[in-house]
Amino acid sequence: xxxxxxxxxxxxxxxxxxxxxxxxxxxxxxxxxxxxxxxxxxxxxxxxxxxxxxxxxxxxxxxxxxxxxxxxxxxxxxxxxxxxxxxxxxxxxxxxxxxxxxxxxxxxxxxxxxxxxxxxxxxxxxxxxxxxxxxxxxxxxxxxxxxxxxxxxxxxxxxxxxxxxxxxxxxxxxxxxxxxxxxxxxxxxxxxxxxxxxxxxxxxxxxxxxxxxxxxxxxxxxxxxxxxxxxxxxxxxxxxxxxxxxxxxxxxxxxxxxxxxxxxxxxxxxxxxxxxxxxxxxxxxxxxxxxxxxxxxxxxxxxxxxxxxxxxxxxxxxxxxxxxxxxxxxxxxxxxxxxxxxxxxxxxxxxxxxxxxxxxxxxxxxxxxxxxxxxxxxxxxxxxxxxxxxxxxxxxxxxxxxxxxxxxxxxxxxxxxxxxxxxxxxxxxxxxxxxxxxxxxxxxxxxxxxxxxxxxxxxxxxxxxxxxxxxxxxxxxxxxxxxxxxxxxxxxxxxxxxxxxxxxxxxxxxxxxxxxxxxxxxxxxxxxxxxxxxxxxxxxxxxxxxxxxxxxxxxxxxxxxxxxxxxxxxxxxxxxxxxxxxxxxxxxxxxxxxxxxxxxxxxxxxxxxxxxxxxxxxxxxxxxxxxxxxxxxxxxxxxxxxxxxxxxxxxxxxxxxxxxxxxxxxxxxxxxxxxxxxxxxxxxxxxxxxxxxxxxx
Numbered sequence: 238x239x240x241x242x243x244x245x246x247x248x249x250x251x252x253x254x255x256x257x258x259x260x261x262x263x264x265x266x267x268x269x270x271x272x273x274x275x276x277x278x279x280x281x282x283x284x285x286x287x288x289x290x291x292x293x294x295x296x297x298x299x300x301x302x303x304x305x306x307x308x309x310x311x312x313x314x315x316x317x318x319x320x321x322x323x324x325x326x327x328x329x330x331x332x333x334x335x336x337x338x339x340x341x342x343x344x345x346x347x348x349x350x351x352x353x354x355x356x357x358x359x360x361x362x363x364x365x366x367x368x369x370x371x372x373x374x375x376x377x378x379x380x381x382x383x384x385x386x387x388x389x390x391x392x393x394x395x396x397x398x399x400x401x402x403x404x405x406x407x408x409x410x411x412x413x414x415x416x417x418x419x420x421x422x423x424x425x426x427x428x429x430x431x432x433x434x435x436x437x438x439x440x441x442x443x444x445x446x447x448x449x450x451x452x453x454x455x456x457x458x459x460x461x462x463x464x465x466x467x468x469x470x471x472x473x474x475x476x477x478x479x480x481x482x483x484x485x486x487x488x489x490x491x492x493x494x495x496x497x498x499x500x501x502x503x504x505x506x507x508x509x510x511x512x513x514x515x516x517x518x519x520x521x522x523x524x525x526x527x528x529x530x531x532x533x534x535x536x537x538x539x540x541x542x543x544x545x546x547x548x549x550x551x552x553x554x555x556x557x558x559x560x561x562x563x564x565x566x567x568x569x570x571x572x573x574x575x576x577x578x579x580x581x582x583x584x585x586x587x588x589x590x591x592x593x594x595x596x597x598x599x600x601x602x603x604x605x606x607x608x609x610x611x612x613x614x615x616x617x618x619x620x621x622x623x624x625x626x627x628x629x630x631x632x633x634x635x636x637x638x639x640x641x642x643x644x645x646x647x648x649x650x651x652x653x654x655x656x657x658x659x660x661x662x663x664x665x666x667x668x669x670x671x672x673x674x675x676x677x678x679x680x681x682x683x684x685x686x687x688x689x690x691x692x693x694x695x696x697x698x699x700x701x702x703x704x705x706x707x708x709x710x711x712x713x714x715x716x717x718x719x720x721x722x723x724x725x726x727x728x729x730x731x732x733x734x735x736x737x738x739x740x741x742x743x744x745x746x747x748x749x750x751x752x753x754x755x756x757x758x759x760x761x762x763x764x765x766x767x768x769x770x771x772x773x774x775x776x777x778x779x780x781x782x783x784x785x786x787x788x789x790x791x792x793x794x795x796x797x798x799x800x801x802x803x804x805x806x807x808x809x810x811x812x813x814x815x816x817x818x819x820x821x822x823x824x825x826x827x828x829x830x831x832x833x834x835x836x837x838x839x840x841x842x843x844x845x846x847x848x849x850x851x852x853x854x855x856x857x858x859x860x861x862x863x864x865x866x867x868x869x870x871x872x873x874x875x876x877x878x879x880x881x882x883x884x885x886x887x888x889x890x891x892x893x894x895x896x897x898x899x900x901x902x903x904x905x906x907x908x909x910x911x912x913x914x915x916x917x918x919x920x921x922x923x924x925x926x927x928x929x930x931x932x933x934x
Contacts, residue, residue: 323398345511366502367535376422401459409497418477422472422473427469504521572620575589582780590603617635684835809824864890869892874907
């Protein structure tokens with residue numbers, strides 16, 4: 238266990254109170270979002286891959302142990318939002334990430350987990366492929382012709398880079414195939430091509446690239462298509478998306494792609510059982526330096542297509558695949574400063590600034606320290622020589638202090654008692670009502686008055702997950718705030734009117750803007766004047782209220798008036814707590830937001846500028862389980878309970894862990910226990926496994 242996590246990480250997830258789980262979950266989600274953006278959005282990671290994966294794994298364990306205490310969407314996002322300048326492309330099938338394994342036991346548990354899910358005991362056959370350190374790409378073909386190439390983006394929407402991949406080695410633009418087809422693969426830069434590119438950069442007095450992955454990503458995402466096409470990029474296909482790839486052996490699918498002209502990794506194997514996978518992985522680790530391209534691990538995929546279909550997906554990754562990462566690399570550098578960053582909800586995060594150091598091909602200059610306890614536990618001091626680690630060849634973390642090199646005058650770091658904002662607001666740490674223990678996350682008490690929180694709230698409001706205002710990002714928010722034109726969210730929607738009234742010079746005359754870019758920005762703002770209540774709620778930045786919970790809240794209270802009326806009546810918390818999927822943390826956050834006159838006023842001022850569309854229930858599209866609330870109990874005969882839940886969710890049902898009057902069906906297997914009795918008492922329909930299967934069909 239890494240000591241970088243909050244103190245609650247030292248305890249099993251099941252041992253935490255819902256409040257502790259919620260607080261740690263939010264902290265983890267914020268960290269994951271930051272590092273997704275740095276890695277996928279900026280191609281500039283600042284923490285290690287191992288640390289990132291520990292964040293993901295801990296968040297999953299918290300969600301499994303406390304599903305009602307964590308926002309459903311926490312940790313679901315993949316990658317980062319698309320880069321401004323490229324057309325957006327919505328993926329027909331999400332481009333998900335993979336869970337990771339770091340040791341032999343992780344691999345064995347991966348196979349056991351699949352066996353438990355499928356209720357089989359035979360060893361599983363896998364297709365094993367080296368994990369290329371490059372950039373994922375989606376290629377859509379129609380009647381043999383490439384019509385679109387898109388980056389991963391955030392997993393649901395990517396960037397159209399079709400013009401930039403015209404000269405990529407191993408990627409045919411025309412194939413012998415009728416109808417539609419979507420091929421997935423990895424764009425990368427070979428080691429020799431990377432060295433040649435850096436020599437060219439030096440000759441032209443331009444900055445060099447840190448590693449082949451950054452070079453490939455930077456080349457692929459060039460707005461200058463001629464420059465992009467001039468770079469030596471290569472491609473390996475790793476699968477077919479959608480129904481065409483569902484029932485096919487993964488290994489055979491790769492051979493079919495090779496026959497169509499796609500390059501596939503020649504070092505691919507079909508192996509059975511975890512021990513065979515581990516032996517294959519160890520050989521790859523010994524020979525990786527001799528390869529013409531970088532790999533940061535290997536990938537295991539269930540070979541049988543029918544089994545992959547049964548296994549399905551969790552929120553952000555397939556159940557049938559895992560990446561087995563290579564061990565970490567380390568380097569030593571100097572900790573030059575510790576600064577404090579203030580987030581949207583006032584959370585204070587210490588950040589280590591470092592003398593830049595090359596760790597496995599990546600220049601590392603910053604690392605998050607997470608909280609006060611992290612600094613005290615490792616005793617980091619400004620001026621210390623510190624060990625920096627990169628695991629999985631991608632992202633960095635601070636490991637330890639080189640104590641023998643510590644200077645005599647190095648002083649212990651003291652966490653500030655006041656916020657670094659101009660208001661110098663007091664820093665507070667919340668206490669768990671049950672345990673009375675101080676929360677590891679400390680927060681600025683200034684609320685909306687704190688300029689740092691105000692800035693982060695504005696950036697969140699215009700982000701893709703909330704209002705999604707194209708062309709209005711952190712840089713533009715900073716500019717408008719510096720000029721005193723935006724202070725509260727409502728100010729965004731009065732910019733054009735104030736310009737027309739002569740309150741400031743026309744936007745088109747500002748540095749960085751022209752007539753077209755100014756019109757585009759104003760048009761993007763105007764297009765969001767009509768917005769759904771769900772997006773409006775997300776944009777407010779209420780703690781514990783991401784997209785999934787905001788949608789749930791908007792269905793309980795379909796308008797702002799109904800939400801405020803419930804708050805006035807004093808029963809808001811009670812109503813929310815009675816709803817499946819809503820925990821005390823979310824209910825308390827919503828109530829506190831409405832109770833605070835500052836946030837309440839901010840919300841009402843913003844609403845006055847908008848037309849907010851009431852949330853309507855999702856229409857039933859014909860499936861018998863769509864929008865139904867289901868509970869499973871007892872032992873099923875033909876599938877594991879995990880598979881049954883997954884299939885119900887795929888059919889549009891919402892699976893709950895407890896029976897209430899709102900439950901539509903309880904599926905009872907052998908030895909159903911108290912849930913079946915409670916369903917009978919409440920008059921909820923009890924289904925056998927066979928009846929459940931008929932509803933699925």
